Amino acid sequence: MTKTSYADLADRVVLITGGASGIGAALVRAFASQRSRVAFLDIDTPAGEALAHEVAKTSGTAPLFVPCDLLDIDALRAALAKVQGSLGDAAVLVNNAANDQRQVLSDVTPAEFDWMIGVNLKHVFFAAQAVVPQMQARGGGSIVNMSSVAWIRGAPALPVYAAAKAAIVGFTNSLGRRFGADRIRVNAIAPGMVITERQRKLWYPDERQIAEMRTRQAIPDAVTPDDIADMALYLASDASRRITCQCFRVDGGLA
Numbered sequence: 001m002t003k004t005s006y007a008d009l010a011d012r013v014v015l016i017t018g019g020a021s022g023i024g025a026a027l028v029r030a031f032a033s034q035r036s037r038v039a040f041l042d043i044d045t046p047a048g049e050a051l052a053h054e055v056a057k058t059s060g061t062a063p064l065f066v067p068c069d070l071l072d073i074d075a076l077r078a079a080l081a082k083v084q085g086s087l088g089d090a091a092v093l094v095n096n097a098a099n100d101q102r103q104v105l106s107d108v109t110p111a112e113f114d115w116m117i118g119v120n121l122k123h124v125f126f127a128a129q130a131v132v133p134q135m136q137a138r139g140g141g142s143i144v145n146m147s148s149v150a151w152i153r154g155a156p157a158l159p160v161y162a163a164a165k166a167a168i169v170g171f172t173n174s175l176g177r178r179f180g181a182d183r184i185r186v187n188a189i190a191p192g193m194v195i196t197e198r199q200r201k202l203w204y205p206d207e208r209q210i211a212e213m214r215t216r217q218a219i220p221d222a223v224t225p226d227d228i229a230d231m232a233l234y235l236a237s238d239a240s241r242r243i244t245c246q247c248f249r250v251d252g253g254l255a
């Protein structure tokens, strides 16, 4: 967890999608440690409730967990309205939820394509659409969209995911330019290889695969969920007040 304290993040309403596990859970812990008023949405209710309980014990304030399937845009809108009603206007939105299901190009059906775009891109757009008026009302805000090095490096097993993660950077730039005058900043983070529980279980069960990937990093140390959260804190805080329309790789210099 970061040792940096951002005084301006205290009491700010911070929304995190996909906050129940992995990098999202590190984001919830990190913003709670800054004494932000954190709300997070996730489809995994047991994990979300367990995290809210844990953070309440460690930080003294319970984050607001709202179970939500982000594929359902009406449910997303209702969840965001509930957060606004409980905590007030959002100052920060971290669009983090995603699913990096591997695919073979020839096997992808139109339905599967729509699902991948739904789980990786559509909710990013509609969450931002919902919070922009809230940020305008409070005089500004910061939106942080989670992209990936998958599209920059050209990950062969992730054709739809990579397309969605590239689109997120295009959306980031469009939104940042449109609402910069309202002091709404929009940036993206492109993580490299971050071994979360899911990554280890599904894609990296063998330590040798992880070691091999790390040989491609300029900095050989593991990139952790906390490393991603540190960048998100910086982009959320006023410390980055003149930074918008950017995508930052946090990948140890992955080649």
Ligand SMILES: NC(=O)c1ccc[n+]([C@@H]2O[C@H](COP(=O)([O-])OP(=O)(O)OC[C@H]3O[C@@H](n4cnc5c(N)ncnc54)[C@H](O)[C@@H]3O)[C@@H](O)[C@H]2O)c1
Pocket (backbone or CB within 6 Å): 017, 018, 019, 020, 021, 022, 023, 024, 041, 042, 043, 044, 068, 069, 070, 071, 095, 096, 097, 098, 099, 100, 119, 146, 147, 148, 149, 150, 190, 191, 192, 193, 194, 195, 196, 197, 198, 199
């Ligand atoms: N881990 C990595 O190596 C890596 C690399 C590049 C980019 N990223 C990006 O970072 C972000 C976090 O990645 P992660 O590895 O922690 O992912 P993860 O799969 O471990 O966690 C994703 C979270 O999103 C939630 N979620 C998934 N579908 C949902 C839905 N329909 N409705 C609500 N919640 C849903 C999951 O329950 C989970 O809590 C993602 O945007 C991912 O694309 C991760």
